[in-house]
């Protein structure tokens with residue numbers, strides 16, 4: 001009896017020590033444009049930057065790595081990324097104001113980009129967050145795009161990894177196309193969406209896509225590798241290396257297949273909007289979207 005009790009206590013202690021050990025505290029310097037405070041303590045716990053989940057090798061047979069951001073610099077590399085700053089709602093009545101503040105996007109641990117959505121009133125919006133793009137800094141036609149990310153869940157959050165046309169040569173959205181490498185809406189916490197948008201201007205726009213569900217936990221409990229292989233007349237979507245969606249130029253007929261021009265990458269964490277709807281009382285903030293890397297390959 002006593003031995004059992006003692007063993008139980010010992011296990012408890014071990015568990016507590018392990019929990020303490022697996023957390024790390026990071027101090028960040030805030031930009032003065034959004035906050036009075038100059039530093040912020042962020043505790044990274046098991047559900048955030050623990051480097052769990054699927055991993056892929058950087059080298060892939062048949063593909064040549066031509067662009068990468070591993071997010072191992074002390075700050076977001078502005079030679080690669082633009083911060084979009086606005087409260088436009090992304091065309092979907094989203095609730096966030098996107099800032100360029102280090103409160104909303106930063107690198108951490110020499111490993112990750114973090115996009116952080118905060119519940120706060122700011123310039124008429126109820127939340128702040130970040131949306132980064134590579135427009136005119138890195139634009140591609142065709143390639144393989146691998147993004148390793150851990151994204152938040154719960155009602156009203158809408159993380160997205162996607163591409164828009166740089167020059168809009170076939171007209172306004174969605175005539176020039178949109179490639180959604182990954183989207184998730186928080187009330188479907190296991191579901192990854194891969195989609196193309198094309199066709200006529202709203203409200204006669206078209207889209208085609210498919211989904212895949214994570215087999216363990218939800219999308220926030222582990223890193224996943226979201227990939228698109230974009231070739232002339234065909235786009236394929238992969239989740240942790242598993243092909244789950246293929247779209248060909250013949251699938252969009254009689255609409256134009258606009259995916260033969262330069263597109264750029266966008267990473268953002270939207271809050272609310274017409275698709276997910278607003279957060280509810282159970283949605284906790286802040287929300288974190290972690291990106292380990294963006295790797296772009298050219299087919300050999």
Ligand SMILES: [Ca+2]
Nearest residue numbers: 070111292293
């Ligand atoms: Ca990294």
